[in-house]
Amino acid sequence: MELPPTLLGTTTFVLHKVGVAGRRALAARLTADTGLSLWEFAALATLDDFGPAAQREVGDRLGLDPSDMVRLMDGLMAEGLATRERDPADRRRYRISLTAAGRDALERARAVVADVERETLAPLTDAERRDLHSLVMKLFSP
């Protein structure tokens, strides 16, 4: 596919293409190898990185609508990866915790993610990967 120079010269355009392709590869391998969706992986990672939290808190961190969080969490409960208990201090909130199975799934998912990451960044040297990461982090504001 010979794209026009005008588009190839636009960093935003190429950045978007590469980002979408990377995400698709990641999502495909993640569901194939662990059965997790990207959002499920993100939620598990959030719970592991920050510890048990209310549903709303996880949703806020990930920028996910509360109503979508419900459905996401329903899935995690059904698969036995997390537990949902009412917070005794504030019975409106849940306290979502990872189960042992959840931590296990997360570990496997991390390995898959690292694997796909290596593949999609294969054209770059280690130094270039670090450069790329620091550059996109500078652009990442919200």
Added chain:
Amino acid sequence: MELPPTLLGTTTFVLHKVGVAGRRALAARLTADTGLSLWEFAALATLDDFGPAAQREVGDRLGLDPSDMVRLMDGLMAEGLATRERDPADRRRYRISLTAAGRDALERARAVVADVERETLAPLTDAERRDLHSLVMKLFSP
């Protein structure tokens, strides 16, 4: 929004977020300032970079389905930005050409794109922008 380190440490994740945000900003400003969609801009740029071409050829370059190309081109015709003539050498094909208005719209669009590009890449120095562009180009295969 304090995202979990696991996600922030994943280049693909940050790359995708930045790419999508950039594309959204680009699309919004483009339609606001010129009335063009991103695809319309891409099609105009393709026609300008490579000269008049068949509808199918433009679609192939952009990776767009033929049936979607029809609808895209219909829009460009309706706005008077391109003309559609049968190729006398092969009357199955069209010969799509830019009109003067089309070239004009493209010039204005280019300026908007350069403008938005400057804004979204503002956190980077000129050298860093060049680095970023060459890095993502290395990752851009198809």
Added chain:
DNA sequence: GAAATCAGTGGGTGATTACCAACTATTGGG
């Protein structure tokens, strides 16, 4: 000159994403 191929067209589908409105229950401030 019949058959296979190709450009363009019309009319869809299904997945994804990202929302929104309205409701329950619980809580905290005044």
Added chain:
DNA sequence: CCCAATAGTTGGTAATCACCCACTGATTTC
């Protein structure tokens, strides 16, 4: 004690994207 705000839930909608199939008219291949 009452009222506003909050956490969670249900049941949607709208936009976008990336397809797919069947068809027409024109061309190439055999």
